[in-house]
Structures are given as C-alpha cells and as structure tokens.
Amino acid sequence: MAKFLIRENGPLHGEVTISGSKNAMLPIMAATLLTDGKCQIMDVPRLRDVDVMCNMLRRIGADVQEDYDNNTLYIEATEITDNEAPYALVSKMRASILVLGPLLARTGRARVPLPGGCAIGARPVDLHLKGFAALGAKIVEGKGYVEAVADKLIGCNLYLDFPSVGATENIMMAAVLAEGTTVIENAAEEPEIVDLANFLNKMGARIKGAGTDTIKIEGVEKLNGVLHNVIPDRIETGTFMVAAAITRGNILIRNAVPDHVKPVIAKLKECGVVIEDCLDGLLVRGDVNPLVATDIKTLPYPGFPTDMQSIFMAFLTTVQGTSNVIETVFENRFMHVAELERMGARIETEEDRKAMITGVEKLKGAEVLATDLRAGAAVVLAGMVAEGETQVSEIYHIERGYERFIDKFRALGADIERVEEKVKE
Ligand code: UD1
Numbered sequence: 001m002a003k004f005l006i007r008e009n010g011p012l013h014g015e016v017t018i019s020g021s022k023n024a025m026l027p028i029m030a031a032t033l034l035t036d037g038k039c040q041i042m043d044v045p046r047l048r049d050v051d052v053m054c055n056m057l058r059r060i061g062a063d064v065q066e067d068y069d070n071n072t073l074y075i076e077a078t079e080i081t082d083n084e085a086p087y088a089l090v091s092k093m094r095a096s097i098l099v100l101g102p103l104l105a106r107t108g109r110a111r112v113p114l115p116g117g118c119a120i121g122a123r124p125v126d127l128h129l130k131g132f133a134a135l136g137a138k139i140v141e142g143k144g145y146v147e148a149v150a151d152k153l154i155g156c157n158l159y160l161d162f163p164s165v166g167a168t169e170n171i172m173m174a175a176v177l178a179e180g181t182t183v184i185e186n187a188a189e190e191p192e193i194v195d196l197a198n199f200l201n202k203m204g205a206r207i208k209g210a211g212t213d214t215i216k217i218e219g220v221e222k223l224n225g226v227l228h229n230v231i232p233d234r235i236e237t238g239t240f241m242v243a244a245a246i247t248r249g250n251i252l253i254r255n256a257v258p259d260h261v262k263p264v265i266a267k268l269k270e271c272g273v274v275i276e277d278c279l280d281g282l283l284v285r286g287d288v289n290p291l292v293a294t295d296i297k298t299l300p301y302p303g304f305p306t307d308m309q310s311i312f313m314a315f316l317t318t319v320q321g322t323s324n325v326i327e328t329v330f331e332n333r334f335m336h337v338a339e340l341e342r343m344g345a346r347i348e349t350e351e352d353r354k355a356m357i358t359g360v361e362k363l364k365g366a367e368v369l370a371t372d373l374r375a376g377a378a379v380v381l382a383g384m385v386a387e388g389e390t391q392v393s394e395i396y397h398i399e400r401g402y403e404r405f406i407d408k409f410r411a412l413g414a415d416i417e418r419v420e421e422k423v424k425e
Pocket of ligand 1: 022023024026094095124125126127128129162163164165166167192306307329330331
C-alpha cells in the first residue's frame with residue numbers, strides 16, 4: 001500500500017494545466033455503447049476510474065484502445081456480448097451503473113447487481129430505475145440483482161424527485177433511442193450533463209435543454225461513432241484554486257473554465273482571495289489579503305459543489321474567524337472532519353450535515369487517511385501548511401480521480417512524495 005509524505009511548504013507558485021473531467025468522461029464512455037460505430041475521445045485523463053470503465057466496456061463486448069501519449073481513447077462496441085454491470089466493478093466504482101441506460105436502449109435488457117439484497121426502492125439507483133420504468137421498461141427484481149427489460153422504449157414525461165446527476169445521464173442515454181419524445185424535469189444541470197448531451201448530439205441524437213432543469217429528447221433510430229474532446233475538470237480546477245488559497249500562494253490555472261467554478265470563485269473572493277480571469281484560465285492569489293471565514297452550503301449545480309466541500313473545509317480551518325459548512329447533497333460526507341481534527345483543526349459537527357469551523361493559528365502534521373477521493377485531497381492540502389510531516393494513507397482514493405496528482409503539486413513547489421507503506425507484522 002502506498003502513502004503520501006507531505007512536509008510543510010511555503011506558498012505554491014507557478015502554472016498548472018487542468019486535465020479532462022473525470023465525471024464527464026465516465027458517462028461519455030458509457031454512451032459509446034449506444035452505437036456500433038467507432039468513437040474517438042480526446043483530452044482523456046489517465047485515472048483509475050477511467051481504467052475501471054475501460055474494463056467494464058470490454059466486459060460488455062466493446063473494443064477499447066488506449067493511447068495515453070495523446071490522451072485519447074478509441075472505443076468500438078460493434079457487438080454487445082453481456083448485459084450486466086458486474087458486481088466486482090460496480091462495487092469499485094458507483095459510476096459503473098452508467099452503462100445501464102445505454103445497454104437497455106441498445107439491447108432491450110440491462111442488469112445491475114445489488115449488494116446485500118437491497119430492494120428496488122433503495123436509494124442508490126431508485127431514480128435511475130424509475131426513469132427506465134417511465135420509458136416502458138419492466139423492472140424485475142431477482143436474487144441480488146435488478147433487471148430492466150423492454151422490447152421497445154417509448155418517450156415519456158418524467159419528473160426527478162431529486163436532480164441526480166447519474167439518473168439524469170442514464171435516463172438521457174436510454175431516451176435517445178426511444179420512440180417519441182422524452183422530457184426530463186428537475187434534471188441535473190451540471191456541465192458534465194451538457195458535455196454528455198453534446199457528445200450524444202454529435203452522434204445524431206436530438207437533445208435540447210441540457211444545462212437547464214428541463215431536458216427534451218426526441219428519439220432517433222440510430223447513432224454514429226464520433227470524435228469528441230472532453231471538458232476540463234472543474235473539481236480539479238477548484239482543488240488548485242484552494243491550494244493557492246490555503247498556502248497563501250499564487251497559481252495560474254490553465255485550461256480552467258471560470259463559468260464552471262462560479263460558486264468556488266465567489267466563496268474564495270469572500271474570504272479575501274484575489275481571482276483574475278486570464279486568456280487561458282484563472283490566476284488565483286492567496287498572497288494579497290489576510291484571509292477570513294465564510295459559510296458554504298452544498299447544492300446541486302449551479303450551487304456550491306459537494307465535491308469541493310471537504311477541500312474548502314480544509315482551507316477554512318486555516319483562516320481567521322468561524323465558518324459554517326452545510327452538506328445537503330450526500331449523507332455522511334464529513335469523514336474528513338476526524339482527519340482534519342487529528343491535524344489540530346477545530347470543528348464541531350451536528351447531525352453529520354453541519355460543521356462549524358474555527359480557524360487555528362497552525363495545523364500540525366499527523367498520520368491521516370484519505371477517506372475518499374475529495375477528502376483525500378483535503379488532507380493533502382492541509383498537510384502542505386501543517387507544521388512538520390503529514391502521512392496520508394489509502395491514497396488509492398486520490399489516484400482514482402486526480403491525474404498526475406503529486407507531479408502537478410511538486411511543480412508548484414509542494415514537498416510531497418509517494419512511498420510504499422511497509423506491511424505491519
Ligand atoms: C455524481 C458525481 C459525484 C458527485 C455527485 C453530486 C460522477 C461520476 N459522480 O455522482 O462526484 O459528488 O454527482 O454532484 O459524475 N440518489 C438517490 N437515488 C438515486 C440516485 C441518487 O437517492 O437513484 C441520491 C444520492 O444518494 C445522493 C444524491 O442523490 O444523496 C446525489 O447523487 P447523484 O447526483 O446521483 O450523484 P452521482 O451521479 O452518483
């Protein structure tokens with residue numbers, strides 16, 4: 001098992017280039033199953049999650065060629081040989097369930113295993129299945145799995161109980177080959193939904209309204225292979241913005257899309273960070289003003305992203321004053337609080353949804369865990385400004401979702417290395 005060793009560094013300085021978006025990439029890869037044509041995807045980030053999706057597509061019958069020298073993937077699903085998202089892959093990566101919509105649309109059948117025999121109504125995929133049912137699929141609950149089966153999908157009007165990103169994507173992918181028109185109301189509005197819709201429209205789909213809460217999809221008979229460049233990763237962008245702030249540094253973030261990180265820009269500015277739009281991205285300066293507390297509340301896009309909550313909280317532990325953080329999108333997304341407390345942060349939580357953070361003079365290096373992908377990034381950033389050495393274990397979470405994570409930080413002046421952890425006797 002590998003871990004990161006981080007020693008306190010001074011302010012980070014320099015330039016960094018943002019990679020392609022993980023969360024745009026994964027649904028787009030799944031969408032390639034909708035055609036027997038060849039798709040070429042460019043600006044692909046090299047990540048564990050992308051590897052898992054490559055394996056998933058191969059299991060289903062697609063030919064996947066990786067050309068990482070050019071950040072490109074070629075995917076051709078001439079034939080579908082399996083209609084199931086295997087448990088081994090679904091349990092590794094929740095986004096594996098994004099193959100269900102395309103499988104159902106292309107073959108009339110899609111099966112997903114359910115851990116511990118949970119019922120159809122259980123939270124993780126209930127909105128996805130409700131959408132498939134509205135399109136006319138029969139939902140069959142078997143022993144440890146759920147299957148959606150349809151001779152033909154028929155366009156429908158449906159309202160999502162919550163603007164789930166994955167459910168919007170899955171239903172959109174199923175509806176593009178349905179007969180007639182589908183309208184998804186209370187749809188998720190994330191930039192990744194727009195990128196997926198652009199990809200599908202290039203393939204020949206007819207989707208309007210992606211990026212708003214109402215998406216209209218006119219079904220078509222067939223889709224074609226296409227070439228597509230994936231959008232830059234807005235959460236990686238936000239991570240480097242916060243890195244400039246927490247280290248009181250000065251970072252030029254290239255290939256950033258300012259429109260995609262508006263709430264992060266607004267909140268950092270409230271704290272005193274100076275942010276300027278440049279030709280090719282954003283200049284973020286934490287070295288101009290004394291930095292102070294603010295409050296954040298996570299919400300579906302265009303609200304403050306839940307994926308930035310832990311990272312922003314790490315920063316708030318270092319500013320003057322008291323900040324409040326409210327998490328509304330996920331339950332139990334405060335695992336990083338205990339890790340930050342190990343480093344000397346002062347945080348009080350209420351019902352695992354609210355946190356009150358009082359800035360401290362100095363964090364202290366400690367042995368901590370990357371409890372998930374973004375929580376991992378949060379403790380790494382905290383480690384950069386903590387006195388002494390911080391050891392971060394379980395870094396596979398971080399490597400799932402950040403391309404060349406430590407190389408990019410080292411180039412900005414971070415003192416971080418990856419070491420193999422000795423197995424305890
Ligand atoms: C996506 C992102 C993830 C991000 C999240 C919210 C990808 C690959 N992942 O995840 O990084 O944190 O959006 O911005 O794009 N829910 C249900 N029933 C469902 C589906 C979801 O109750 O059928 C609930 C979830 O438990 C959660 C909330 O809805 O509480 C949001 O989930 P959702 O928007 O679906 O997130 P993902 O698509 O899984």
